[in-house]
Amino acid sequence: DAGITQSPRHKVTETGTPVTLRCHQTENHRYMYWYRQDPGHGLRLIHYSYGVKDTDKGEVSDGYSVSRSKTEDFLLTLESATSSQTSVYFCAISDLDRGPDTQYFGPGTRLTVL
Amino acid sequence: GDSVTQMEGPVTLSEEAFLTINCTYTATGYPSLFWYVQYPGEGLQLLLKATKADDKGSNKGFEATYRKETTSFHLEKGSVQVSDSAVYFCALSDSRTTSGYALNFGKGTSLLVTP
Numbered sequence: 617d618a619g620i621t622q623s624p625r626h627k628v629t630e631t632g633t634p635v636t637l638r639c640h641q642t643e644n645h646r647y648m649y650w651y652r653q654d655p656g657h658g659l660r661l662i663h664y665s666y667g668v669k670d671t672d673k674g675e676v677s678d679g680y681s682v683s684r685s686k687t688e689d690f691l692l693t694l695e696s697a698t699s700s701q702t703s704v705y706f707c708a709i710s711d712l713d714r715g716p717d718t719q720y721f722g723p724g725t726r727l728t729v730l
Numbered sequence: 731g732d733s734v735t736q737m738e739g740p741v742t743l744s745e746e747a748f749l750t751i752n753c754t755y756t757a758t759g760y761p762s763l764f765w766y767v768q769y770p771g772e773g774l775q776l777l778l779k780a781t782k783a784d785d786k787g788s789n790k791g792f793e794a795t796y797r798k799e800t801t802s803f804h805l806e807k808g809s810v811q812v813s814d815s816a817v818y819f820c821a822l823s824d825s826r827t828t829s830g831y832a833l834n835f836g837k838g839t840s841l842l843v844t845p
Binding site: 647649656657658659660661664674706708710715716717718719720721722723724 | 734762764766772773774775776779781819823831832833835836837838
């Protein structure tokens with residue numbers, strides 16, 4: 617258990633509204649990631665962070681922004697949600713102790729955009 | 731770019747049958763390879779990993795060997811149980827070609843084990 621929580625776990629929102637998903641970790645892991653999971657696509661990287669205030673884009677970053685103002689929290693924001701952003705969002709962490717490429721995942725947030 | 735290809739599912743097996751889920755990869759460097767498992771309604775759990783050629787990862791009766799010559803990392807289990815029903819994801823990580831240490835996932839293979 618890597619001490620990762622995600623909130624909310626489920627959310628239904630309307631097109632055009634802003635949405636923020638939160639990933640919280642309790643074990644001071646350096647690296648944090650946001651993925652989305654869609655049928656037929658596996659998981660795809662949205663954004664990642666390699667430290668406080670240090671973030672970078674992944675494969676499917678359009679329409680998303682992130683912030684990491686403290687080690688334990690990594691926020692994913694959909695500035696203006698669209699139906700194509702309906703998905704399950706997973707946060708993951710890794711650190712140098714267990715191998716930076718060995719990731720542990722949170723329970724996920726199911727987002728529905730109507 | 732780097733990619734992972736998994737066999738299409740769903741795979742349906744009877745309890746105690748032998749399981750193989752094929753995974754092949756394309757990478758320019760020397761990636762680390764992973765298998766993750768996702769039970770219904772849950773997040774992904776790391777099942778096993780291998781970091782270099784000929785390494786064998788193993789956990790809970792599952793095994794996979796990193797085969798550089800065939801660029802494969804097939805998942806096997808000698809005798810599956812109903813509780814193994816889940817979606818299995820093969821993934822790779824190569825920090826020299828991907829974002830940070832991000833994982834590149836296959837599309838997943840659904841396994842259903844019947845009593």
